[in-house]
Amino acid sequence: MKHRILTLLACTAIAAPAAAEKPLFxxxxxxxxxxxxxxxxxxxxxxxxxxxxxxxxxxxxxxxxxxxxxxxxxxxxxxxxxxxxxxxxxxxxxxxxxxxxxxxxxxxxxHCKSSASFQQLVLLEYSAYRMFNLVSPKxxxxxxxxxxxxxxxxxxxxxxxxxxxxxxSDVAKRNGTKSSHAPERIPLADLSGPDAARFALFEYMIANYDWSMRAGPPGEECCHNGRLIGPLAPGQTVPIPYDFDFSGFVSAPYAGPPPELDITDIHQRLYRGYCIHNPDAVAAARQFRSLQPQILGVLGQTPGLEPNTQQRATKFLNGFFADIANDESTAARVLKKCVS
Structure with missing residues (x-):
């Protein structure tokens, strides 16, 4: 027994540095x-x-x-x-x-610019990442x-x-997989339905249209303001969003709605997820509803975010939670505009 305890302690001592080898995050x-x-x-x-x-x-x-x-x-x-x-x-x-x-x-x-208002934009974008952390470890x-x-x-x-x-690569390692580097465009069938739906619903929540989970800019690898982990195989590729400064949630002064979409203001919400993933999107909406207090709580936990900024951001997010108040509302107010 003594030998077994010493062995366990030795294994723990060896394992401890590995767990803390990347402490930044x-x-x-x-x-x-x-x-x-x-x-x-x-x-x-x-x-x-x-x-x-x-x-x-x-x-x-x-x-x-x-x-x-x-x-x-x-x-x-x-x-x-x-x-x-x-x-x-x-x-x-x-x-x-x-x-x-x-x-x-x-x-x-x-910080882009030195004014106090741009410092608030940095903090809002930071808080968007923290909100998606609550929704998925991916x-x-x-x-x-x-x-x-x-x-x-x-x-x-x-x-x-x-x-x-x-x-x-660290995101992939945390999730027991590897990062993927795809050509300019990947097949829709490769996307993991639950992860793609979660991605699209999050972008709807923050009213962001500056992304693609399947294609990159001309001549570049996939994807535009998204990255991939997992195998490039049917139903197994996980898209991960980033870069949220063009969202209505952040509301940067240089952001505007894409001309190809039927919206006139970046604060308008339009769902851009794929119709094939709608059942997964309904499930994702249930998850978002269950996490509403924690998602809104991120704003109060973001150091330096001013009360007025918090109030505006909370009001904006509450509009999203009203849209997904139940499965019927999610289908009628969000998913009816899905991409075929």
Whole structure:
């Protein structure tokens, strides 16, 4: 018996570091960090994909070597954002003592513009990710950060809120599968019905139309503001949404309704899920209804979200919950506009 206990303890000791090897998304409190790099040249050259080198100083004080690269489409342009979204590559492995231990490459959602109103937009988009986390573990986790940006000359550039997005491979690993990289378009039959319906109903909840769960932009892999995990096989491919700034829920000033849809305002809701998945969408609506207190509760749990912003967002989400108040309402008010 003694030998068995010692064996169990040894196994536990071996397993413990593995469980905590990627701690960044295991906690929810905001982290404070500094990013130092030649930011002005990077921001000026919006058309360039050339990375710049710098350091990310984490909350432990460790200065981690990183490579920064511009990313995104709309928010990358200077006409829309003063400060573009970034991709952060760790050029050496962060130490185990760092919150970034185990991380290699991360997307960083930045503040776009410096005004207080844009800080609220960042927090709303962050809260949308947290809401989808409640609905499905097959989702991108996020971590809020208070970031001090510093130029290569060590002069302060700006300090703003942002958040990191979990890497797709880690999402897949958490869910016992692998990430998938598909050609420009995938067959409808490959989509997992329950996951596709959940994806579409969530986008309906936040009134977002800037996505596709089956196709990517011309010349790029699938999908537009969505990523895939699981086998590329009938009924087994799981689409995962991201990038919610064009939603009515976030209501960014640069967002507008797609011209091909019969809506005039981004706050209007129009269901864009597939009719073949309607039975799964009814089941998803039941799940959303059961989670209504927790979904609305995310707003109160988002640090820095102002009361007026919370109230507007709550009112907007309550319109969705009225639409899915029961199975009959879900069918009549949501699913009747499904995509054939």
């Amino acid at each position: 295991e906690a929810s409190e905001p982290i404070h960090l500094k990013i130092q790099a030649p930011l002005q040249p990077l921001i000026r050259n919006r058309s360039s994909d050339a990375p710049v080198t710098g350091t990310l100083t984490d909350p432990t004080g460790a200065a981690l070597p990183v490579s920064l690269q511009l990313r995104g489409i709309t928010r990358r342009t200077s006409e829309v954002c003063d400060f573009p979204p970034l991709r952060v590559d760790f050029t050496t492995a962060p130490p185990q003592s760092s919150p970034f231990s185990g991380q290699k490459r991360l997307k960083l959602v930045t 989702s991108f986790r996020v971590r809020l950060a208070n970031i001090d940006y510093v130029g290569a000359d060590a002069k302060p550039f700006t300090s703003r809120i942002g958040f990191f997005i979990e890497d797709l």
